[in-house]
Amino acid sequence: MVQPKKILLSAALVLGLAGIADFAIAADAHAPAPERQSWSFAGPFGSFDQAQLQRGFKIYREVCANCHGLSKIAFRNLAEEGGPGFSEAQVKALAAEYKIKDGPNDQGEMFERAGRASDRFPSPFPNPETARASLGAVPPDMSLLAKARSYSRGFPLFLIDPIIQYQEHGVDYIYALLNGYSKKDDANWNDYFPGNKIGMPNPLADGQVEYTDGTPATVKQYAKDVSAFLMWAAEPKLETRKKTGFRVIAFLILLAGLTYFTKKKIWANVAH
């Protein structure tokens, strides 16, 4: 909020209009900014924590999947590099637990069959209208949620974000939201949801999902794990991207150095 005033001040001086620099810019009545969390996938060398993704997937399956789709993710993705690291056999077994609508067969009829690794996660509702009819609102598909949510960092932080590579606004928001049910008497009150009235009542409770690896079964931990899982779901190529980026940029810096010295040598003997 400082800079526009500063710019304005110079503009005001130029235009010879004194006394306008002190007007008040209406403060935004926004929800509190989510707190920045530490994530294994943040930063230039970030990578997903496989165990965390597996726990997050468990929460998705046991809690979120009752209402939220994950339509862009295929079962096979769970076994792909840079993901939760399930084995092919695990993925096959998992897919087989799902019923997938297929068809028409040669009699012209639709039928249900067991899922295959290549199938995508079936959505809990056949269409948004059914969801609205039974829940009163349409729960968003979760495939891209971690990239489709964000919060404003405000001036001047938003200018610093690309330099420090802070790009986990979406997951930080989701984590804050899942921990933002602060009113015991109002299950639809959320500190971080715009307008505070959220359609989804508090979905998580301590001990609700069983963890077998000794990780504490708390809402905070659940929120953390499922947020990480959603980041992977939204950006399954994140690890490859960062690894490739390091190589590309290292190569370019080397090339820049070589080009710079070539340039220096060529220009050394001419006045410029």
Next chain:
Amino acid sequence: MSGHSTYVPKSALGRWFESRLPIMGLIHGSFVVYPVPRNLNYFWTFGGILSFMLVCQIVTGVVLAMHYTAHVDYAFASVEYIMRDVNWGWVIRYTHANGASMFFIAVYLHMLRGLYYGSYKAPREVLWILGVIIYLLMMATGFMGYVLPWGQMSFWGATVITNLFSAIPLVGDAITTWLWGGYSVDNPTLNRFFSLHYLLPFMIAAVVALHVWALHVTGQNNPAGVEVKNVERDTLPFTPYATVKDGFALVCFLIFFSWFVFYSPNYLGHADNYIEANPLVTPAHIVPEWYYLPFYAILRAIPSKLGGVVAMFGAIVILAFLPWLDTSRVKSAAFRPLYKFFFWVFVAACLGLGYLGSQPPDGGYVIAARLLTLYYFGFFIIIMPLLGLFETPKPVPASIADAVLAKNNSHAQAHS
């Protein structure tokens, strides 16, 4: 200026070909022996960078078009298919999406360089106007490209911008309906935007060819703002001098570009565009891409819809009249102390307008946007014509060689 006719093919085949189509001679004349002022600084490397960016956008764009589906039911899903299932599709899409921003960063620096050093003045008026046309085409291309992923900002951005045309008296609504191909932004709109988004870059390429042609007729401007008087003393051959310098600048630019592609690929976009377009749900704030924000701020600063539209387009069109609005006989701001000051305030005003364009249009933001809009137009319509009459410029060097000599002497003195 162009150094043609020095090319002599070495082989018999080369001679045979050259006497039928002298294209090698043209290339040799334009990019090898072409004389370049020896005092150019790194702000003169953006022309090369922009040519690279145009090719980069066309190449990545053609590959994306192989996998993209221009239909309201499939567009969003096809983009995600590119991101997840097409081999290296994510890098192609992120390069294309961030490439648009890089293109605009480079073009803004290129334009501000022209503005600072008076590159639009005689004899380069046509060169400058061709540049303004390229910029307009880029704006149209970028806008239509942002609609293609069919996210919420795509849809609502398209709705807001196409609705501007309805402000035109009498025929406005008819024009808007014609643009949409219906009564709202829908499948026909998406289809025609895809078609035009594919076409316009090639029109840009054609105008770029004219731009380069015009450049090679008049020769480049330079930081001293004086014309080449003696090719031998004032210039250097394009190759190797400009080639290697442009090359170094391009590699540095690519590092910056890669930083966004690989480490902050969604920073320059809007989160809402990862939500599929929904005509029934309006986003809380509809914001265009960052490179339109100053103009968006101008649009919203004017209290009448038609006035806002006129001001917004006027803000771009006015650039074409710069050669005649600037009355000063001196080109470079280096010798124009007052102009230099007003120039930097203008840069600050543009950045300020950009910030205001991203904020909700209420309260102090609107007042600020109005003041900055006033300065934006005042700079061109009042300050520029008057400065030429009232400003006393510093002494201008007699030639480029003299400018270089003076610079090197002051350096030598500083070091001794």
